[in-house]
Amino acid sequence: MTPPHRVPRGSNVLSLMLHPKRFLRSLQLRGSPSYLTGTGVYLAIPGEQIRGFFRNSYDLVPAPSLFTALTTFFGLRHEDFKVFEHGHISRFERQVGFRKDFAVYLRGDNLKLVMKRFLVNFTREILLDDGIVSREWAYIPDLYKFITTRIFRAEVEALYGERVFAVCPSFCEDFWAFYDAFPTCNENFDWDDKDLYNVKYEPVWGTQYIRKMVKRHEDLGFSDAGIASAMLGYLFVTTANTIPAALWMILYILYDEALTSRVRSEISTILTPTFHVDVTKLAAAPLLNSIYRETLRLRVASPVGRISSNPEFCLPGGWKVDPGVPIISTNWLGGLDDSFWNTGNVLLNGQPEHPVDMFWPERFLEYPGDSMSGPIRKPEWAGPATEAGSAPKTADDDRQARLVTAGLQGHWFPFGGGASRCPGEALAKQTILTSVVLVLACLEIELVDPVEAMKTGSRHRTLPFGSHSFNRVVPIRVRKR
Numbered sequence: 001m002t003p004p005h006r007v008p009r010g011s012n013v014l015s016l017m018l019h020p021k022r023f024l025r026s027l028q029l030r031g032s033p034s035y036l037t038g039t040g041v042y043l044a045i046p047g048e049q050i051r052g053f054f055r056n057s058y059d060l061v062p063a064p065s066l067f068t069a070l071t072t073f074f075g076l077r078h079e080d081f082k083v084f085e086h087g088h089i090s091r092f093e094r095q096v097g098f099r100k101d102f103a104v105y106l107r108g109d110n111l112k113l114v115m116k117r118f119l120v121n122f123t124r125e126i127l128l129d130d131g132i133v134s135r136e137w138a139y140i141p142d143l144y145k146f147i148t149t150r151i152f153r154a155e156v157e158a159l160y161g162e163r164v165f166a167v168c169p170s171f172c173e174d175f176w177a178f179y180d181a182f183p184t185c186n187e188n189f190d191w192d193d194k195d196l197y198n199v200k201y202e203p204v205w206g207t208q209y210i211r212k213m214v215k216r217h218e219d220l221g222f223s224d225a226g227i228a229s230a231m232l233g234y235l236f237v238t239t240a241n242t243i244p245a246a247l248w249m250i251l252y253i254l255y256d257e258a259l260t261s262r263v264r265s266e267i268s269t270i271l272t273p274t275f276h277v278d279v280t281k282l283a284a285a286p287l288l289n290s291i292y293r294e295t296l297r298l299r300v301a302s303p304v305g306r307i308s309s310n311p312e313f314c315l316p317g318g319w320k321v322d323p324g325v326p327i328i329s330t331n332w333l334g335g336l337d338d339s340f341w342n343t344g345n346v347l348l349n350g351q352p353e354h355p356v357d358m359f360w361p362e363r364f365l366e367y368p369g370d371s372m373s374g375p376i377r378k379p380e381w382a383g384p385a386t387e388a389g390s391a392p393k394t395a396d397d398d399r400q401a402r403l404v405t406a407g408l409q410g411h412w413f414p415f416g417g418g419a420s421r422c423p424g425e426a427l428a429k430q431t432i433l434t435s436v437v438l439v440l441a442c443l444e445i446e447l448v449d450p451v452e453a454m455k456t457g458s459r460h461r462t463l464p465f466g467s468h469s470f471n472r473v474v475p476i477r478v479r480k481r
């Protein structure tokens with residue numbers, strides 16, 4: 001059993017803070033896991049180790065734990081710690097059963113209802129906006145803020161109910177105010193009214209999913225402030241990655257007029273004239289789904305962490321890790337592995353046509369007759385050197401394309417994996433895709449300065465959460481279509 005490569009304390013804490021991408025990539029290229037001395041974590045490398053990491057759900061528990069996340073990030077108070085004390089941890093997990101909540105309320109018909117409300121809300125947000133009164137162009141100084149606030153409001157209303165905006169009108173701009181405002185919602189709801197409790201949606205607590213989650217936390221003995229902390233934590237995970245990812249997807253599409261037109265062509269088969277999204281067609285739309293996956297490959301940090309309790313535990317490849325020391329990795333590290341991903345033709349200057357750090361809308365698609373297409377690098381693909389690269393694809397080509405999802409798990413894991421895999425994936429995916437469809441179907445958007453807009457990067461990628469909001473404002477002109 002080989003011990004992981006030890007990175008000395010002096011060189012890693014600062015490098016991790018200042019240049020996380022460069023630093024972690026350099027460790028990944030060593031091909032072995034690393035132990036970061038100063039920060040006290042192992043870094044697992046994408047590929048076989050990540051697949052093993054997700055498979056080993058019995059030996060490994062998630063890190064940070066729910067308790068750590070609630071106390072460190074969402075202000076859980078001392079009076080609520082008792083819920084997590086010895087014996088309560090398993091009780092908490094058994095009774096709160098939040099994975100079951102997700103499986104019941106955020107899948108199938110229940111998810112359809114949530115998305116139906118989201119669609120109505122979001123359409124209202126973008127079509128009845130006072131700032132865009134006609135088909136005249138309006139100047140909007142900040143694309144990111146313009147769309148994120150609207151998706152946020154539409155999604156929070158669809159899931160949590162519209163009352164929260166009456167309680168706290170500035171919630172959209174500053175959803176941290178939620179922490180103080182949330183307990184007052186409680187006073188407006190009759191918990192003894194069984195019909196009200198079981199209804200699919202009502203304005204005070206929104207969906208059954210939220211109502212039952214609140215009730216179970218109450219039954220466990222959480223205080224009002226403790227429930228607010230937990231609800232804030234859930235709201236954070238629901239919106240924090242989903243909404244910025246939708247914005248990146250919109251920006252990538254807007255960069256390229258030909259791509260915008262191909263996406264609109266695909267959307268015309270998904271959206272009815274009455275703004276109904278056909279969810280089955282949306283799930284099967286090759287180009288939109290490839291762009292969605294490519295956006296998550298590049299722009300979602302998605303750190304995953306586990307702690308082993310087994311002193312004999314080894315990462316695949318025979319790398320021994322000590323119990324109790326966190327093992328981490330991140331999705332974007334897997335996304336930047338050019339020994340794995342297809343990067344298209346080799347150009348005459350020797351460079352790949354579609355390097356891993358660049359957006360390639362078709363990366364996840366296989367086109368009939370195009371042996372260079374598909375996400376995974378094939379050994380025989382040295383590829384013919386060309387000057388201009390491959391011929392651009394058309395909307396007709398897209399209709400024939402096949403989305404490839406198999407064989408990617410060790411390198412594309414924006415939602416983690418194994419027993420702790422993100423339970424909100426279905427909601428996230430539908431929210432992102434539906435938002436993009438509606439924005440492009442309802443609005444004509446021009447980037448005021450496309451060259452500057454193309455320089456947009458992720459604001460920062462710090463661990464453990466990672467943020468992928470824009471690092472600059474992107475002015476746009478917008479009008480109704």
Ligand code: HEM
Pocket residue numbers: 062106237238239241242245300302303304305413414415416417418419420421422423424425427428
């Ligand atoms: C693009 C959007 C999203 C991304 C990239 C994302 C990513 C992740 C990742 C990487 C994990 C850790 C998984 C692991 O350790 O294997 C996670 C966990 C979790 N996510 Fe998400 N998520 C997203 C959206 C959502 C949504 C919409 C919800 C709620 C509806 C949600 C709720 C959760 C919860 C509750 C956990 C903890 C699961 C557990 O510990 O068992 N996430 N998410």
